[in-house]
Structure formats: structure tokens, C-alpha cells
């Protein structure tokens with residue numbers, strides 16, 4: 001392949017909503033360029049893109065996969081990205097390393113709307129992108145309607161690079177908007193030039209005029225020509241398209257049918273001609289890097305079924321050679337990827353995306369170099385986890401293996417997080433949704449032989465008291481053979497304001513409880529508070545040791561500890577124990593058209609709405625701020641997505657504890673058998 005590559009390379013990500021046809025498009029790109037001789041099919045599970053077992057099982061991409069090919073002397077490395085919102089972190093991480101992006105979407109209004117977060121990410125990072133409207137064999141909305149829907153969700157102007165020629169709902173050809181030449185598609189062969197279809201003249205002229213006006217917004221010379229009614233030379237239009245795409249000022253639009261390879265050659269030609277060269281991208285990405293060191297960045301980490309580590313890296317400066325030492329670690333082999341297949345190479349230069357094996361300790365997003373100290377490249381933002389499951393190994397003695405397997409799992413998928421909860425002691429796996437966690441659990445089973453069972457995480461309820469009880473007596477007296485045990489205390493138990501925690505005081509006078517035994521009293525009180533009468537840890541309680549007595553031989557710290565526990569056992573039930581639940585402060589982001597539904601969702605889940613407003617940085621989107629009980633959060637993201645075409649999201653932080661309404665508290669306590677185990681619904 002090396003000899004044929006004459007005119008540089010391009011690294012292109014293929015992104016877009018779930019099931020829009022990205023993997024099919026990659027298959028077609030590889031087929032049209034002769035890299036594969038037979039196309040695979042998503043249903044049959046034999047495509048290059050969806051090569052991981054977890055993808056094949058679900059007929060959906062769950063991680064990025066890379067494939068290189070060559071077209072007219074240019075090497076293309078395509079990165080097929082998952083479309084599901086639950087795997088978007090994969091996509092964001094990979095986008096940090098590409099020169100251009102193909103956004104694949106279907107000609108369906110609601111599907112187009114779901115592109116908004118992706119467009120925002122691309123524009124925030126100024127990543128050049130084009131749109132490929134796929135499935136134009138089922139286009140039951142008009143081309144101009146599709147373009148309008150696209151324009152509504154993009155902050156950058158869209159320019160139709162082609163005008164599709166349709167026969168009913170089926171794409172049959174296109175008009176190239178630069179040359180105004182019409183072409184007819186053929187199965188298995190390049191498109192043929194045909195005469196301009198007169199019936200499309202008016203529509204095509206309008207779309208072309210809009211394209212030229214959009215380009216002219218960034219080119220005064222073109223603007224003058226348009227004002228003076230001079231037809232601009234094609235060279236000038238192409239030049240503007242290249243410059244303005246490269247600077248993420250405009251978004252060219254193409255149409256096609258990936259399944260029939262329609263529109264795929266024109267797409268490749270446009271990418272070769274107009275997508276920025278790797279050097280241009282490097283200038284953009286390295287503009288804040290002051291030193292001149294060799295640099296690469298990890299876009300994705302894989303663990304192969306054999307357990308080997310592979311890091312997909314973009315080389316920004318310098319080159320990678322066999323046996324190179326990066327960040328102090330000797331790399332294994334360097335490979336070009338074709339889905340799960342690897343082709344060993346000895347040396348690769350700047351501007352390429354390749355996989356490097358055995359970079360132990362290096363994570364996705366890390367900057368790597370041959371030098372000791374380098375400036376870190378910026379990374380894609382880390383998404384907050386929004387969905388959790390408590391997990392337990394099916395086999396008890398697998399518990400020891402779990403933490404090292406989870407560490408590897410997190411390296412492969414940085415959108416996962418885990419914790420061992422301090423109160424409930426459960427191991428909780430956090431991620432972006434149900435399917436995301438199921439895929440992670442599949443990996444644990446397949447790659448690490450760790451089958452797990454799951455359940456909804458417990459809500460970490462707490463308890464407090466409402467009333468003060470004074471002078472509660474606790475006496476511990478035990479006579480067994482020789483030495484006896486004697487401790488005797490009087491405690492005042494008082495509720496504290498919410499969020500205060502626990503206070504211990506003593507007002508002992510005259511040494512009725514000697515100093516050395518007082519820590520024992522505090523210990524006994526604290527022990528009792530770890531498990532209150534309702535079954536949960538107690539908070540916001542003050543306990544004061546006011547009185548007591550001792551025995552000069554039989555008293556000990558231990559005996560006072562027991563006496564304090566007895567006093568607490570007597571006193572707390574009289575102080576009106578009450579159930580408290582954690583309340584989160586939640587900030588929901590949603591398209592404004594769904595805000596009222598979101599408000600209903602929040603109120604329906606016992607939420608307290610704190611306010612909502614339009615986002616300054618995102619036209620047409622609102623933020624809703626609210627307090628929500630944690631017990632109501634388990635499936636919140638699932639509901640939110642189903643109300644907002646999948647694009648609603650939220651941030652949360654723990655805020656405070658609040659009394660559980662009485663009726664609900666009864667239910668929680670009965671379903672827990674006075675113990676702690678469900679989410680309280």
C-alpha cells in the first residue's frame with residue numbers, strides 16, 4: 001500500500017446518530033477503493049467496522065474502529081464511531097485526532113434534530129465536518145426540507161455541495177453544485193455525466209445561490225462577483241470550499257445510499273480535494289503548544305481478546321519507529337488497523353493514525369512523546385456518569401480478580417466509573433445508560449471470565465431524630481468470675497440542624513465519670529449511630545454525657561462503651577427517629593421544545609424545580625435546575641432521553657439530606673424489612 005500513496009493522507013471520522021448507516025458507509029468506502037473485494041453486512045455481522053463481539057451481538061457499534069485504505073494516491077484512515085448517545089465518549093475522544101468528519105444522517109426530521117449535540121461538539125472544537133445524508137433510497141421528505149432541518153441544528157451555515165436527483169423516494173443521481181454537471185448513478189460502477197434535468201433548475205439554482213452566498217460571507221472577492229452578477233470561476237468556489245471547510249466556517253452537504261455505494265466516490269473525491277491536510281490540522285491542534293517535541297495522542301485503548309493492549313494514536317509531530325520508547329515505556333509493535341486485523345509497520349510519520357501495542361499505563365487522551373517532559377494536548381471533556389448498577393461476581397472467589405479487570409475495563413472505556421459505596425458497601429458501576437453498562441458487563445464476562453450479577457443500587461438513606469431526650473440512663477454491670485465490668489452514664493440526645501453531622505460533648509463535674517473512660521462513651525455512641533433503629537446510619541445528632549458513676553476496680557473504657565450503647569438503645573427510639581434521603585441538585589439540558597415535558601418529568605419524580613432558562617452558549621436549548629431525590633434517579637436518564645429524542649442530558653451533584661415524606665418512609669421501611677436494600681420505589 002505504501003508505494004501507491006503519493007499525495008499525503010487524511011484521517012476521517014464517521015459519526016452520526018444511531019443506525020444512520022456509518023458502518024455501512026465505511027464498508028462501502030473500503031469496497032469502492034478496492035481494499036475489500038466483497039462487502040460485509042451489519043445484519044450478518046461481517047463488516048470491518050463492527051468487528052468486536054459486543055458490536056456484532058447487538059448489530060450496533062459500541063466502540064470506535066479504524067480502517068485504512070487508499071484512493072487516487074491518498075491514504076485514508078477512517079474511524080467508524082458509535083452512534084448511540086451511550087457511547088458518545090468514544091466518539092468525542094476519537095474526534096480529537098482527525099482531520100475531518102463525515103456526519104452521516106438520515107433524511108428524517110427527528111433524526112436530524114438529534115445531531116445538535118454532535119454539531120455543538122464539532123463547532124466548540126472547530127473540527128471540519130461535512131454531512132452525508134444517507135438512505136436516500138427511502139427519502140420521503142423533500143431535499144430542501146432536509147436541508148432546512150439540518151440548518152436549524154447547526155451553528156455553522158450548511159452548503160449543499162450536491163443537489164440530489166430523485167425518482168420518487170429513490171436517489172438516482174446528483175448535480176455537482178460547483179460545475180453544475182449532472183450525473184447518473186449505476187450499481188457497481190462510477191456515475192455517468194447526463195444532461196442537466198430541467199425540472200430541477202429552479203430548486204438547484206436556489207440551493208446554489210445559497211451556497212455561494214454562504215461562501216461569500218467569508219470571501220469579499222466572491223461577494224463582489226455575486227453583487228456584480230459575475231459567475232465565479234469553479235477554481236475559486238473549490239478553493240473557498242476547501243478553506244472554509246478547513247476552518248470550520250461552513251458545512252458542505254452530500255447525499256447518498258451507502259448500501260448501494262451511491263454518492264461514495266464523490267464523497268471521497270471531495271474529501272481528497274477539500275478536507276484539510278494533516279499538517280493543517282496539526283497547526284490547529286498544536287497552536288498552544290510552545291515546545292517543539294515529538295507528540296502523539298491516544299484516541300482509544302483496546303484490550304484484544306488475547307489480553308494484549310493496543311493504543312490507537314494520532315501522530316502529531318515526529319515519527320514512530322519500531323521499538324520506540326514513549327513516555328519511558330518501550331512500545332511493542334506499530335500497526336495499521338483494518339477493524340480487528342492488524343498490519344505490522346516499521347515506521348510511520350506525522351499525520352497518521354496507527355495502533356501501538358503494550359503502552360502499559362498510558363490512557364486514552366494521554367499525550368505521548370519520546371521526550372521526558374511535554375506539554376499535554378487538550379482532551380475531549382469527560383462525560384459525567386448518569387446510570388448505575390450494583391454488581392457482584394457470580395462466583396464468590398472472583399471478588400479478588402474484579403478490581404484489576406475493572407481497571408482494564410475503564411482504560412478501554414473512560415466513560416465508565418466505579419466505586420465501593422461507603423455506606424452500602426456495594427460495588428457500583430457507573431456509565432452512560434443501560435446498554436453501555438450491559439456492554440461493559442459482557443466484556444467482563446468474555447474477556448476477563450468474570451460473570452456478574454446486577455441489581456439496582458441501594459439508596460444510601462440515613463436516619464436522624466426529631467426530639468430531644470434528656471438524661472437517658474445506661475448502666476452496664478457484669479460479674480463473671482474474677483474482674484467485673486461496670487459503666488454507668490446519663491446522656492442528653494438532641495437533634496442537630498440538617499448537615500451538621502454528629503457532636504459529642506461532656507459536662508461531667510467532680511469526675512463522676514473519670515476522664516480516661518470518656519472516649520469509651522463516645523465510642524459506644526458512635527458505634528450505635530452507624531446503624532440506627534430504622535436500619536441506616538444516623539446523622540445530625542448531638543450527644544452530651546452529663547452524669548454517671550464508676551467503680552474503682554471494675555470500670556473500664558470497654559464497660560463505658562457498653563453503657564453508652566445501652567443508653568442510646570433506650571434513648572433514640574424515644575427521640576422520634578426519622579428517615580432521611582439524599583437529594584441531588586440536577587441540571588438538565590434539553591432542546592427548548594421539550595422543556596415543559598422535562599418540567600413534568602422532574603415534578604412527577606418529587607423534584608423541586610429551582611428555575612429554567614435559555615442557554616447563552618446554545619441557541620434553542622434550555623437548562624432546568626432542580627432538586628431531585630436520589631431514590632428517583634435510577635431511570636431518570638432513560639425517561640429523559642425518551643422525552644427528548646435521546647438528546648437530553650443532565651449533571652448532578654449531591655446536595656443535602658431531606659426527610660422522606662411519611663407515607664413513602666413507611667413503604668421504604670416495609671420493603672426493606674426495616675433494613676436497607678431497594679431504591680425505595
Ligand SMILES: Nc1nc2c(ncn2[C@@H]2O[C@H](COP(=O)(O)OP(=O)(O)OP(=O)(O)O)[C@@H](O)[C@H]2O)c(=O)[nH]1
Nearest residue numbers: 018019020021022023024060061083135257258259
Ligand atoms: N435503506 C438503506 N438502509 C441502509 C443504508 N445504509 C445502511 N442501511 C441500513 O441501516 C441499518 C444501520 O446501518 P449501520 O451501518 O449499522 O448503521 P450505524 O450508523 O453504523 O449504526 P451504529 O454505529 O450502531 O449507530 C442497517 O440495517 C443497514 O443495512 C442505506 O443507504 N439505505
